[in-house]
Amino acid sequence: MVTAATRPEFAESTIVGHVDTKSHNHAAETSTIPPSEHGRPSSVVIAGSGIIGLTTAWRLRRRGIEVTVLDDAPVSGASFAAAGMLAPVSEVVWDQPTLYPLMVESGRIYRDFAAAIAHDVDHDIGYLESSTFVCAGDSADRQTLNELLELQHRMGMTVNRISVSQARAAEPALGPGCVGAVDIPGDHQVDPRRLCGAILEFLGDRVVSTRASEVLFNEDHRAIGLRGANGKSYRADHVVLAAGVDTGAITGIPQALTDLLRPVRGEVLRLRVPEALRPLVTRTIRGVVQGNAVYIVPRADGTIVLSATTREDDMVGVHAEGVHQLLRDAHRLVPGILDCEIYEMTAKARPGSPDDVPMIGRVGDGLTVSMGYFRHGILLAAIGSRIGADIVCGTEKDNNPALLAAVNPFRFGNR
Missing domain, CATH: 3.30.9.10 (D-Amino Acid Oxidase, subunit A, domain 2)
Structure with a gap:
């Protein structure tokens, strides 16, 4: 079990994936929106406080970035219901080859990921390494x-x-x-309710009790914040949409992306x-x-x-x-x-994509999505939050290009 008592030495740089130059896919790198000319943001507003939104916020806070998370019912969706299996091996099936490397990489880094969260939040998050x-x-x-x-x-x-x-x-x-x-x-488990609850406590009043209703843009069509259902505007240098199946209800995200999401219940x-x-x-x-x-x-x-x-x-x-x-x-x-x-x-409804692989990437200037995790959101939170935070910070090339290609939001020809 990983608890706060572990007190690991952990830095973001220790879990950044090694770039495999042999599998370098130049087309995949250029198929997403290029990084903003504005550079590394000092503030980010995130729609959604399920495990993806929360772990992305946690990573960004560790990098010194101010975050605001909007959600009128934190941790009440798929993350609330999830069993918390971390099963990159036993989840393998025949027809999802692009999903396997993501699951394996996320499983590989999960212990350090869980230990770092437990260290920061000073809570046991229910990570168990029994087989x-x-x-x-x-x-x-x-x-x-x-x-x-x-x-x-x-x-x-x-x-x-x-x-x-x-x-x-x-x-x-x-x-x-x-x-x-x-x-x-190598297939373990974590308690998603403990994990998400601990990060909620860690973020404190940075989590605002309102639903994100609209992406705000300036005259250059750069995302500059979110409007909440409470009518208030929450300005930031970068916007991340990670609201699960509710992401499609946010005005301003390209419909070609939200049309790909489907609710899968269980x-x-x-x-x-x-x-x-x-x-x-x-x-x-x-x-x-x-x-x-x-x-x-x-x-x-x-x-x-x-x-x-x-x-x-x-x-x-x-x-x-x-x-x-x-x-x-x-x-x-x-x-x-x-x-x-x-x-x-x-x-609860889990957000599925056409190939059951998440969509993580920049879809506009200052606008990133992290959605479509289907039934693998708890396991893929480690790698998904890392890729999402790297994209926000403009350092996504520190990841294996094959992983970036696998989660490219425009891989379906839906630009």
């Missing part, structure tokens, strides 16, 4: 697990096949429904484990059960976060079918789930 087990619920699921294992090994990732008896020895709550397992030592259950059964599990248990994904994420306080459903429909609230699926599939792997108390159910 992740991925379990199969039947023979077909075991074959799916084998295929993913092959892909992960092909990509050079560390994944250890373990026997079911080994898995049960480590996690006795695993039931007879578990017929296959792998151990992923049920998340929070359960309280009876004292007599604690700890039910000691690490994240990810499962494939009859082709469905399910995640069982334990917290240090004896609670469990249960999630995995994904839907793109018009239902804003919690879907009964999703709740049933989660409990059914989790019970197959960990029967003790049915002895727990459900104390919270949420279904």
Whole structure:
């Protein structure tokens, strides 16, 4: 666990990615809006106080830049619901090659990132380095697990096949429904509510309780601030839009960008484990059960976060079918789930892009977006906030060009 007591030596320069000249993509560098002639800003206003807006604000404050964050309901969206899995390995699937390097790099720097936040905010943010087990619920699921294992090994990732008896020895709550397992030592977890709450406290009155409604521009069409829903103007040298699915409601952002965002919802259950059964599990248990994904994420306080459903429909609230699926599939792997108390159910909208890779970049003079993180916002916060802060400061070339190309907001030909 990383806590404030770690007191690490941490500087922004220690986590700046190395530029791989072999993969240098000149076209990618010139496909975004060029840096402002005004140079490094002294002030930035940010729309949105989810994990992306907050961690970007935290990085900018560390660089000596004054920040203001606008949000009428801080940490109430996708970051509030998120389970907090940091799973660059177990999230690997076949058809998202540009997403893998981002996840791997973010996972690589996350420990230092989490330790630096804990140091600055003087709080435990719930970062746990226990490994992740991925379990199969039947023979077909075991074959799916084998295929993913092959892909992960092909990509050079560390994944250890373990026997079911080994898995049960480590996690006795695993039931007879578990017929296959792998151990992923590099997939960890963080508590998004603790992390975001700690940064909110760190920022204090720099977070203003109003929704950003409009980007303000001067006569040269340079972004000079945001207007809040309260009617007040918040001037700054640079504007960052990181309001998740609500980014599209802000006037002034190019519609060609906001049209690409789509809300993707999923049920998340929070359960309280009876004292007599604690700890039910000691690490994240990810499962494939009859082709469905399910995640069982334990917290240090004896609670469990249960999630995995994904839907793109018009239902804003919690879907009964999703709740049933989660409990059914989790019970197959960990029967003790049915002895727990459900104390919270949420279904927040996550902002998806066409390829499920975030869009981070300068989209106008003095205007940067950081959006479209889909289901990976917690994991990608480390790399996303770094790239976003570098873009604001005009130092984005300190990052691997391939990563910048992957998150280029104009990669869809939508300029």
